[in-house]
Amino acid sequence: TFGRVNAQLYEKGVHAQFISSLSNPSTRLVNNITYAAVAIAGCASVISGWPTPLTVGQVQSFLSYANQYMKPFNEISAVVTQVQTAFASARRLLALMDAVEEEPDAPTAKALPAPRGELEMDHVCFSYTKDRPLLQDVCIHVPAGKRFALVGPTGCGKTTLINLLLRFYDVDGGTITLDGADTRGLTRQSLRSAFGMVLQETWLFEGTVRDNIAYGVPDATDEQVVAAARRAHAHKFIMQLPQGYQTLVGEGGGALSQGQRQLLCIARVMMCDPAVLLLDEATSSIDTRTELQVQDAFDRMMEGRTSLVVAHRLSTVRNADCIIVMRDGRVVEKGTHDELLATGGFYRDLYQSQFAR
Numbered sequence: 001t002f003g004r005v006n007a008q009l010y011e012k013g014v015h016a017q018f019i020s021s022l023s024n025p026s027t028r029l030v031n032n033i034t035y036a037a038v039a040i041a042g043c044a045s046v047i048s049g050w051p052t053p054l055t056v057g058q059v060q061s062f063l064s065y066a067n068q069y070m071k072p073f074n075e076i077s078a079v080v081t082q083v084q085t086a087f088a089s090a091r092r093l094l095a096l097m098d099a100v101e102e103e104p105d106a107p108t109a110k111a112l113p114a115p116r117g118e119l120e121m122d123h124v125c126f127s128y129t130k131d132r133p134l135l136q137d138v139c140i141h142v143p144a145g146k147r148f149a150l151v152g153p154t155g156c157g158k159t160t161l162i163n164l165l166l167r168f169y170d171v172d173g174g175t176i177t178l179d180g181a182d183t184r185g186l187t188r189q190s191l192r193s194a195f196g197m198v199l200q201e202t203w204l205f206e207g208t209v210r211d212n213i214a215y216g217v218p219d220a221t222d223e224q225v226v227a228a229a230r231r232a233h234a235h236k237f238i239m240q241l242p243q244g245y246q247t248l249v250g251e252g253g254g255a256l257s258q259g260q261r262q263l264l265c266i267a268r269v270m271m272c273d274p275a276v277l278l279l280d281e282a283t284s285s286i287d288t289r290t291e292l293q294v295q296d297a298f299d300r301m302m303e304g305r306t307s308l309v310v311a312h313r314l315s316t317v318r319n320a321d322c323i324i325v326m327r328d329g330r331v332v333e334k335g336t337h338d339e340l341l342a343t344g345g346f347y348r349d350l351y352q353s354q355f356a357r
């Protein structure tokens with residue numbers, strides 16, 4: 001397929017070059033034919049005096065004006081391809097410049113100095129595109145210090161819910177509050193600093209491993225960084241990198257494996273002391289043994305801290321204070337693991353599909 005598409009591109013490329021190279025010579029050709037015709041007709045008039053008698057000077061100046069008149073056309077046709085390329089580029093630039101900007105914080109927005117971590121979502125509705133409603137009437141109350149889990153089939157809106165908590169998007173209806181304050185009335189900076197998160201999509205920035213881990217605590221000491229890496233079980237692989245903690249990693253993670261990137265993100269959150277911990281499939285890419293160890297570190301971190309954990313492997317959320325089961329953008333069940341199993345609803349189906357066999 002690649003070969004075929006490539007051959008097509010080659011053919012079109014040659015064609016496009018040919019056509020665009022043609023425009024300038026053809027304009028010149030037409031102009032020069034006109035020039036010759038004017039010269040011949042002018043000479044004939046001078047010699048024969050028909051249809052009007054002309055002097056050599058008149059013909060001469062006429063030819064010179066005709067030449068000046070043609071010149072800009074020749075020049076435009078020489079750059080017409082460049083002009084078209086510029087238009088194509090301008091379209092992309094304008095699309096970027098027209099992109100909707102993040103709504104600035106309201107002038108009255110307040111900072112939350114010491115968040116306790118009580119989260120409440122009240123009748124939240126949200127959709128990415130107007131014609132496809134996603135979250136509908138979601139009500140979740142997470143008391144401070146509790147451990148909540150969010151489970152549900154792929155695409156039911158779990159990550160979306162987390163995006164809304166962090167105000168990457170604003171809700172279409174309903175409210176989200178942190179410690180009783182509407183999140184839209186808080187500055188983004190203070191809202192986001194209340195959360196520590198490991199998201200489904202791991203992200204690293206251009207910089208050293210150390211800088212990536214210390215992202216949330218810029219003035220951290222080397223000891224703190226190493227301690228966090230040890231708790232995340234990332235220390236061992238970092239020491240095997242060519243320059244250890246000073247190894248440069250690129251955007252997207254460079255030469256690191258998916259699981260290693262995830263461990264760095266976990267170490268990053270272990271550095272901070274956030275009021276709320278959000279884990280969206282935080283350990284999905286690491287091996288089971290390391291996962292158990294990291295889980296252990298998370299368990300210690302979650303003690304007395306509000307946390308919201310998204311997981312597909314239901315064994316990892318069994319001991320949550322409350323499990324919220326979502327389906328197609330709605331909360332369908334709530335309760336502890338045992339309660340949900342006893343009710344025999346959608347959660348039990350999910351659970352059994354993982355363990356029955």
Ligand SMILES: Nc1ncnc2c1ncn2[C@@H]1O[C@H](COP(=O)(O)OP(=O)(O)OP(=O)(O)O)[C@@H](O)[C@H]1O
Nearest residue numbers: 128129134152153154155156157158159160161200
């Ligand atoms: N940026 C976006 N723009 C438009 N639609 C999106 C966007 N992000 C997600 N969606 C859609 O929203 C729906 C919910 O996505 P979401 O990422 O919340 O699912 P999820 O429950 O986290 O799934 P998973 O278990 O696979 O992580 C999906 O149908 C997805 O196609």
Ligand SMILES: [Mg+2]
Nearest residue numbers: 158159200280
């Ligand atoms: Mg998700």
